[in-house]
Amino acid sequence: MKKNTSGPRFKALLEAANITTTGFAEFLDTAPQNVHNWYSRGVPAHCMEEVARKLSVNSDWLKTGEGLKDARHLRLLDDSGNTFDAQAIRGVYTVVEPIDIELPFYKEVITAPGSNKTHVIEDREQCLRLPRSHLDFLEINHTDAIGAAMIGNSMAEKIDDGSTLAIDRGLTQIVDGEIYAIEHDGMLRIKYLHRLPGNSLRLRSHNRADYPDEIFRPAQIEEQNIRVLGWVFWWSTLNKRRPPLPFL
Structure with a gap:
C-alpha cells in the first residue's frame, strides 16, 4: 500500500488558493485543529476523495504525489453535474456551476x-x-x-x-x-x-x-x-x- 504523504501537498494547495485553515474546516464541517493536523499527518483516508474533489486534484496524486495532478479528466462531478474548483471567497469554498x-x-x-x-x-x-x-x-x-x-x-x-x-x-x-x-x-x-x-x-x-x-x-x-x-x-x-x- 502506498504511503500517505499528502500533508505538504494539501497545505500547499490551500496556500495557493488563499484558503485559510478555518475556512476550509468550516466547509468540511470539522474542527480547524483537525485540518491543521493534516499538514503534518496527511489527509485521513476516509476524507481523501472528498478533499481531492473540493481541491480539483487527483486523489492518488494528493495521497502519494504520483501520477497526474489535474483531476479535470477524471470527471469529478457530483450527482447533479456540478464541478468543483478552488474558489476562495472570504476563506470559504464555493461550488462553481459551469454553463x-x-x-x-x-x-x-x-x-x-x-x-x-x-x-x-x-x-x-x-x-x-x-x-x-x-x-x-x-x-x-x-x-x-x-x-x-x-x-x-x-x-x-x-x-x-x-x-x-x-x-x-x-x-x-x-x-x-x-x-x-x-x-x-x-x-x-x-x-x-x-x-x-x-x-x-x-x-x-x-x-x-x-x-x-x-x-x-x-x-x-x-x-x-x-x-x-x-x-x-x-x-x-x-x-x-x-x-x-x-x-x-
Whole structure:
C-alpha cells in the first residue's frame, strides 16, 4: 500500500488558493485543529476523495504525489453535474456551476502494437464540451454522457466522417430507428438499430447504397461481442469548404 504523504501537498494547495485553515474546516464541517493536523499527518483516508474533489486534484496524486495532478479528466462531478474548483471567497469554498459540461472522449485503438485487434477506450488527451442545457433538455445524466468520433462514411449524409458525437450511456435499450453507438468485437460503429423477432438485431447505415443492412442472430451477437454503448444524441459536422466569394 502506498504511503500517505499528502500533508505538504494539501497545505500547499490551500496556500495557493488563499484558503485559510478555518475556512476550509468550516466547509468540511470539522474542527480547524483537525485540518491543521493534516499538514503534518496527511489527509485521513476516509476524507481523501472528498478533499481531492473540493481541491480539483487527483486523489492518488494528493495521497502519494504520483501520477497526474489535474483531476479535470477524471470527471469529478457530483450527482447533479456540478464541478468543483478552488474558489476562495472570504476563506470559504464555493461550488462553481459551469454553463458547459466536460465529457470524456472514447476512441477505437489497437490492443497491442502490430495487432489488428481493436477495442474502445477512453482517450485521456481529449474531451468534449457541451452546453449543460442540451443534456438537461434531454434528461441525460451528465455522468452518463461521453464523446466519440465518427469513422467512415457509412452514415453520410446524416453524419459525416470525422464528425464528433455525443452518446448517452444511460440509454442502451433499443428504440427502433434511433442511432446508437455499438462496440462490435472491439470496433466502434454508429448505426440505426432495429429489433427483430427472435431477439435478432438489424444494423442499418444511412448510406445504404454502399452499406447494406446487417442482421445478427442472438448467437452471432454473443460470438461477435456486440454491445450497445449508448444512444447518439448529438453530432457536429464541419462544412467541407468555405464558399468562394463571387466577383473576386
